Amino acid sequence: MIRIQARTEPSSLMKVASPLIAITLTLLFGCILFSAIGKDPLQALHVLLIAPLSDSYNIGEMFVKMGPLLLCAVGLAICYRANMWNIGAEGQLLAGALGGSAMALYFIDSESVFALPITLLAGIISGMLWASIPTFLKLRFNSNLILTTIMFNYIALYLLIWAVHGPLRDPQGFGFPESALFSDATLLPTLFEFSRIHLGIVFAIVAGFIGWFILSKTHLGFQIRVLGADEPAANYAGFNSKKLSWFVMLFAGALAGLAGVSETTGPIGQLVPNVSPGYGYSAIIVAYLGRLHPIGAILAAVFMAILYMGGDLAQIEMGIPVAVVSMFQGVLLFFLLACDFFINNRLMLSNQATN
């Protein structure tokens, strides 16, 4: 008989192994699923995981997708560490795209070297503003942060759609719901000749290290971790939990806003209705897969970006609906949560355990 026994202390091996086991199980699930719908599972896995890294252009695209995922995930990881359940990265990203685009369109005829930094700043501030409303409502009126941030995702989406149909629409755009193409002065420079990789990926990786530094090396990070692990203890120690909550939310909003403006001034080059294929939601999974650790998020974002690329390729090459990506994301989080059970528990043979 096998039985479950609580570990005396959490297994640090399982903390690291659990995401790897979860990824393996998800891939296994994918193989079974593809067999079930009559596709060759090995070909599907090849398209999903190997093909995205097969040539320099695809690798570049992988980094293009990794940027916004990582920026959002670093902010979310720090929010979740402080027990602030911010599900609003998607809305904050869209707000950043919208605010940044409004500024980029203001600079449409400009050649100033300040145009790009000001545009990026506008995106960051828009993201922070969008994060600040649910934060204020939570801290002042005690409203549920999960639900308000979700609602603000929808509100941001409709605001963006309204803007591209109305005030920000390209007057010469034949009525398409798109803004004019931004001027070169407000476009993020690309890093290499062969791909669309742009400065956004640098922002993202820097953000990951800043997040790690704050969380692990500063007193502020210490306070955030205590607040998340044991709120009464944080209050007893005299930490200002409101101030900490404001900090993590604004930090996450700034990064998500930067992700949004980096998309419009980077690979897209204008404001369009579908700025994000759900990066803000996927970033929740990235944050979890990275163990709510900014450096872990970098690794997790690589995996998630490959999955996104693979989803696109699977649709083109095998006719598999691109929705498999979010399905796999859900399955991955299920497996991860299930594997995490073994951080605090282990399986024992009961005749040994009874001694």
Added chain:
Amino acid sequence: MDADLITQILFAAIKTGTPLLFIALGEVICEKSGILNLGQEGMMLMGAVVGFLAAYTTGSMGLGVLAAMIMGSLMSLIFAVLVLQLGANQVATGLALTIFGTGLSAFVGSGVVGQTIQGFAPIEIPLLSEIPYLSEILFKHDILVYLSFAITIALYFVVNKTRVGLTLKAVGENPNAANAIGIKVLQVRYLAIMFGGAMAGISGAYMSLVYTPMWVENMTAGRGWIALALVVFASWRIGRIMLGAYLFGLASIMHLVLQGLGWSISPNLLAMLPYVATVIVMVIISADHFKEKLLAPRSLGKPFDPRNMA
């Protein structure tokens, strides 16, 4: 506005509020057992797509609804096993369920996007449908609306007047005490979660079989999340959930009302109304922190492990 327009608007508010009513009733039962399932949107989407597929292939609307309910409970079972058996965080597991359901529903429904079916026909209830005005609002709906009336009344009775309701509330308020007097806490929670899944399934089926009636990716447009807010708005009371669902229904069709008044506002801005209304309502309700704490099931969202009780 004349009386006809007002009855039409109220009729539409009930129709629009019905999916919210179904899903919020399921969620309130789940929350009364102490479990917060954020997977509503995912379960609802799966109910919508599976209900549509079943009705589309068999031609039977009844089978469609049944399939949606079964699918909803199967989805909720994943959540139940992770949360109850493995002690996973309820918030994260619920989010995973929503992300999973969003993807899976788009995946299995990709073949029938844009196909239409003949939805449920309205049924006029004899005698009641002759009451002036009221009948136009209440008694000329399809059968699922009447089912939602019946379920609301039944749940009101079960929760407030029966031993089953008492057991449910005991588990949600104080699982340790409930366990001590011999109530099987996990069993009650399994049933409550799966009931919530089945209701989310019907709610989705209402969208794809009656409201549109067709399958479109992400067609529930956040209703699963609005339902969660609705439960808070209703202070976990069955009667108020019904009222709230219809008020939210009214908010979602405000554009019709405003058009009736001759206003012209961008439809994209009006589309924000239900979400803005949800935020405002939540702020008003939860501003009274003390009251909300008093009304919410006390163990809501907290894990319970019977092995710790030994």
